[in-house]
Amino acid sequence: MTNTEKNLLLIDGSSIAFRAFFALYTQIDRFVAPSGLHTNAIFAFHTMLRNVLDKVQPTHVLVAFDAGKTTFRTEMFADYKAGRAKTPDEFREQMPFIKEMLEAQGITHYDLTNFEADDIIGTLATQAEKAGFDKVTVVSGDRDLTQLTTEKTTVEITIKGVAELETYTPAYLNEKLGLTTEQFIDLKALMGDKSDNIPGVTKIGEKTGIKLLLEYGSLAGIYDHVDQMKTSKMKENLINDREQAFLSRELATIDLDSPIKIGLDETLYQGADYDKLKAFYKEMGFHKFLEDLEGVTEKVVEVIEFTVITDKPSPDMFHEDQFFYLEILGDDYHRDEIIGFAWGDDKQIYVSKDTSLLAAISFPKNTFDFKKNKVLLARQGIDYPLVSFDTMLAKYLYSTIENNKISTIADLFGYDLADDELVYGKGAKRAVPEDAVLFDHLARKIAALVKTKTPLVDKLRENDQEKLLSDIELPLANVLAKMEITGIKVSGGVLSEIGLENEQVIKALTAEIYELAGEPFNINSPKQLGVILFEKMGLPAIKKTKTGYSTAVDVLEQLAAQAPIVDKILKFRQISKIQSTYVTGLLGEIMADGKIHTRYVQDLTQTGRLSSVQPNLQNIPVRLPEGRKIRKAFLPENTDSVLLSSDYSQIELRVLAHISGDEHLISAFQKGADIHTSTAMRVFGIDKPEDVTANDRRNAKAVNFGVVYGISDFGLSNNLGISRKAAKTYIETYFERYPDIKNYMENSVRSARDTGFVETLYHRRRNLPDINARNFSVRSFAERTAINSPIQGSAADILKVAMINLDKALQAGNYQAKMLLQVHDEIVLDVPNEELSAVQALVKLTMEDAITLAVPLLVDENSGKTWYEAK
DNA sequence: TGCCTCACG
DNA sequence: ACGTACGTGAGGCAA
Numbered sequence: 009m010t011n012t013e014k015n016l017l018l019i020d021g022s023s024i025a026f027r028a029f030f031a032l033y034t035q036i037d038r039f040v041a042p043s044g045l046h047t048n049a050i051f052a053f054h055t056m057l058r059n060v061l062d063k064v065q066p067t068h069v070l071v072a073f074d075a076g077k078t079t080f081r082t083e084m085f086a087d088y089k090a091g092r093a094k095t096p097d098e099f100r101e102q103m104p105f106i107k108e109m110l111e112a113q114g115i116t117h118y119d120l121t122n123f124e125a126d127d128i129i130g131t132l133a134t135q136a137e138k139a140g141f142d143k144v145t146v147v148s149g150d151r152d153l154t155q156l157t158t159e160k161t162t163v164e165i166t167i168k169g170v171a172e173l174e175t176y177t178p179a180y181l182n183e184k185l186g187l188t189t190e191q192f193i194d195l196k197a198l199m200g201d202k203s204d205n206i207p208g209v210t211k212i213g214e215k216t217g218i219k220l221l222l223e224y225g226s227l228a229g230i231y232d233h234v235d236q237m238k239t240s241k242m243k244e245n246l247i248n249d250r251e252q253a254f255l256s257r258e259l260a261t262i263d264l265d266s267p268i269k270i271g272l273d274e275t276l277y278q279g280a281d282y283d284k285l286k287a288f289y290k291e292m293g294f295h296k297f298l299e300d301l302e303g304v305t306e307k308v309v310e311v312i313e314f315t316v317i318t319d320k321p322s323p324d325m326f327h328e329d330q331f332f333y334l335e336i337l338g339d340d341y342h343r344d345e346i347i348g349f350a351w352g353d354d355k356q357i358y359v360s361k362d363t364s365l366l367a368a369i370s371f372p373k374n375t376f377d378f379k380k381n382k383v384l385l386a387r388q389g390i391d392y393p394l395v396s397f398d399t400m401l402a403k404y405l406y407s408t409i410e411n412n413k414i415s416t417i418a419d420l421f422g423y424d425l426a427d428d429e430l431v432y433g434k435g436a437k438r439a440v441p442e443d444a445v446l447f448d449h450l451a452r453k454i455a456a457l458v459k460t461k462t463p464l465v466d467k468l469r470e471n472d473q474e475k476l477l478s479d480i481e482l483p484l485a486n487v488l489a490k491m492e493i494t495g496i497k498v499s500g501g502v503l504s505e506i507g508l509e510n511e512q513v514i515k516a517l518t519a520e521i522y523e524l525a526g527e528p529f530n531i532n533s534p535k536q537l538g539v540i541l542f543e544k545m546g547l548p549a550i551k552k553t554k555t556g557y558s559t560a561v562d563v564l565e566q567l568a569a570q571a572p573i574v575d576k577i578l579k580f581r582q583i584s585k586i587q588s589t590y591v592t593g594l595l596g597e598i599m600a601d602g603k604i605h606t607r608y609v610q611d612l613t614q615t616g617r618l619s620s621v622q623p624n625l626q627n628i629p630v631r632l633p634e635g636r637k638i639r640k641a642f643l644p645e646n647t648d649s650v651l652l653s654s655d656y657s658q659i660e661l662r663v664l665a666h667i668s669g670d671e672h673l674i675s676a677f678q679k680g681a682d683i684h685t686s687t688a689m690r691v692f693g694i695d696k697p698e699d700v701t702a703n704d705r706r707n708a709k710a711v712n713f714g715v716v717y718g719i720s721d722f723g724l725s726n727n728l729g730i731s732r733k734a735a736k737t738y739i740e741t742y743f744e745r746y747p748d749i750k751n752y753m754e755n756s757v758r759s760a761r762d763t764g765f766v767e768t769l770y771h772r773r774r775n776l777p778d779i780n781a782r783n784f785s786v787r788s789f790a791e792r793t794a795i796n797s798p799i800q801g802s803a804a805d806i807l808k809v810a811m812i813n814l815d816k817a818l819q820a821g822n823y824q825a826k827m828l829l830q831v832h833d834e835i836v837l838d839v840p841n842e843e844l845s846a847v848q849a850l851v852k853l854t855m856e857d858a859i860t861l862a863v864p865l866l867v868d869e870n871s872g873k874t875w876y877e878a879k
Numbered sequence: 880t881g882c883c884t885c886a887c888g
Numbered sequence: 889a890c891g892t893a894c895g896t897g898a899g900g901c902a903a
Contacts, residue, residue: 530900530901532884532899532900532901533900533901533902534882534883534884534900534901535883535901535902536901553882553883554882554883555881555882555883555902558883558884559883559884560883560884560885561884561885581884581885582885584899584900585884585885585886585899586886588898588899588900589885589886589897589898589899590886592899593898593899609896612896613895613896614894614895615894615895615896617888617895617896618896619895619896619897620896620897621897621898622897623897623898624886624887624896624897624898626886626887626888626896626897627885627886627887627888627896627897627898628886628887629886629887630886630887631886631887635886655888660888660894713893713894714893716893716894717893717894717895718892718893718894719893720891720892720893722891722892722893723892723893724893726892726893727893783890784889784890784891785890785891785892788890788891788892789892792892792893792894793894795894796893796894796895797894797895799894800888800894800895803888804895831887831888832887832888832895832896833888834888
């Protein structure tokens with residue numbers, strides 16, 4: 009029979025964490041994780057934990073935490089723990105990570121509403137003794153817990169930080185104070201406790217308290233005899249504070265029978281989860297621990313066995329739980345060729361570079377970057393049906409801070425994988441390596457994907473993001489793949505025509521500018537332009553950049569009245585921009601099929617929006633007529649179809665109305681009011697909409713934008729060209745009239761401070777490591793982000809849901825109409841003429857019903873023979 | 880490669 | 889006092 013001794017270790021997590029924080033407080037700036045999080049308390053807590061685990065060798069462990077500010081003790085005595093200094097932000101931000109560390113260590117932690125960690129510990133210690141445990145060890149930074157010492161229960165109290173412990177047994181307590189554990193509680197009742205704000209009896213401290221207890225046995229004994237005591241100030245105090253003394257006793261007594269919902273068997277210590285622990289150490293920047301750990305655990309990604317397939321693979325080589333991955337050298341999967349592929353699990357990995365074998369693949373359900381793989385396979389004429397897991401998307405949902413390369417993800421979870429740059433080279437030197445190197449790298453990628461899936465899935469589950477992956481990002485990837493493959497027809501002829509006109513204009517403007525400047529120079533060079541305007545011509549330099557004079561639009565616009573050259577330069581800039589980015593740029597992206605196939609980057613933005621690259625089709629000009637003409641080149645596939653553009657009206661403000669619950673904003677949207685006019689009326693105290701001037705509305709619109717962005721007086725004043733003081737007044741009035749918007753903003757920031765992140769309606773997260781930064785501007789930025797991200801992100805989520813639903817609805821209705829583009833709050837479709845009225849209704853309905861909010865969603869639609877006409 | 884500028888939501 | 893509006897991509901310049 010093996011040793012069956014049961015040995016329980018109970019740790020007072022809240023008190024130890026607090027001690028740990030101050031133990032390394034002087035070195036706080038040395039303990040910073042890569043994310044910016046302070047780690048001094050985490051580090052010291054970890055050290056203490058390792059020491060104690062080593063010393064006690066427990067079979068069961070539990071770390072108890074205080075649940076919150078109010079407990080049953082505050083019900084008894086409102087001032088319990090009152091007057092305590094607010095815990096520093098640098099400390100609070102570490103608490104969730106201490107818990108994460110415990111989870112990685114395989115240690116249960118627990119808290120209970122209305123009770124303190126002491127009570128959980130006392131209750132479990134009592135239960136353990138009754139259940140026949142051989143030994144219980146309690147660790148705390150609070151000497152009050154010594155009242156739990158019994159023959160079987162030892163209490164360890166930290167001294168000097170958290171490195172050394174003082175061991176309390178009944179014998180030691182007796183030796184040290186001459187008291188029993190019962191008497192120790194009475195002592196506290198007499199003395200009180202400054203840190204917990206327990207009053208005790210006036211003027212009685214440790215010495216007098218002990219003397220009295222030794223003489224009368226107990227608190228009750230003292231009061232039984234108080235009348236017989238000879239007259240003294242102390243006697244008077246005892247009598248006066250009698251009630252207070254007994255209340256103090258109750259407050260100081262640990263509850264040994266608190267209603268915990270955790271059993272002793274749940275405290276069983278199973279040892280650390282090395283994968284989690286490695287990922288945790290990495291996240292915290294605990295390099296030394298990481299090295300120690302890697303000494304004892306294998307680096308699985310290092311040792312790879314794989315089979316190179318040269319013949320048609322057989323069906324028994326596939327099953328759903330494997331990962332599949334296709335490799336290209338760059339990012340451009342619309343043009344680059346497949347250089348190899350691999351699939352497998354933790355037992356067997358297959359690799360090949362023979363693309364003719366792809367037709368025989370039966371696809372596993374896991375991959376990395378489904379959209380890319382789907383597009384690459386579509387180019388081979390192969391359909392890749394939707395998978396159930398995509399590591400790239402999962403990682404993006406878990407954290408947007410790092411990039412989502414396989415090597416980065418491997419690294420994040422403690423595995424080592426060579427970066428693509430290292431294997432394939434970069435820039436001009438990038439090339440397909442020799443087979444052995446390529447196959448090895450591909451096999452390692454599969455191994456890394458297999459290894460990191462479980463911890464990633466765990467993270468998503470912890471963060472309540474499983475549905476966000478399975479119901480939004482994954483199906484969206486499928487929809488986006490189809491849109492990218494479809495592409496949009498762009499007329500090179502129309503672009504070239506615009507280009508020729510632009511060249512004439514640019515030529516004429518260039519001549520006029522040289523004439524006015526008195527010399528030729530490169531107008532596109534801000535540096536040369538600065539010299540001409542601010543040195544040669546002596547115009548006032550309003551703004552500076554890091555490298556010299558600013559020549560940005562807002563600066564030039566202020567100078568326009570002073571020199572005719574300025575307007576010419578502005579016009580030159582405008583047309584040059586159109587020419588280089590939109591005429592030349594887009595012409596270079598039209599592929600052999602006469603279409604542009606953009607790539608939607610699904611794993612990049614901090615808020616959950618998509619981005620569009622190569623080319624960017626989300627910033628095609630629309631505001632100014634000269635640029636807007638570019639849209640005449642964007643065409644439907646056939647002459648008998650049109651482009652339909654459907655966009656949400658004010659989706660971000662509607663989301664804000666919903667999230668904040670502000671009754672005024674909600675009712676304005678419910679009434680279908682013009683929202684900026686309505687804001688103007690409320691903020692400027694105007695009774696009738698017709699009395700709102702264009703200027704009032706413009707100002708109100710700027711305020712509404714500001715609110716969504718995380719308003720500041722400076723930003724608003726800049727935007728509106730008014731004084732900071734005036735902007736401040738606007739904001740103050742706005743907050744008075746929309747109090748729930750103010751509450752939303754404050755709550756967002758507060759919650760970000762407590763948890764380190766904010767989230768959207770669909771649990772998309774943005775971590776904000778800078779929210780407690782000491783640097784004002786760094787912290788302010790994080791605060792504005794805390795306000796903006798849930799709004800922008802929820803709006804992005806909603807359009808994603810709409811796109812997924814629309815894709816389904818179009819299929820179900822057997823329509824030929826196809827989604828082509830997404831521009832943040834807009835979807836562009838190619839619709840055959842005969843389907844137009846039905847599809848137009850379907851798109852509107854689908855978008856407006858994507859989610860039910862406290863306000864209606866409204867979609868505006870336009871169609872035409874070009875994108876220009878569909879606006 | 881970093882900076883400036885400017886296109887979009 | 890601090891020094892900002894939120895989120896992107898691309899072209900041209902200057903090192």
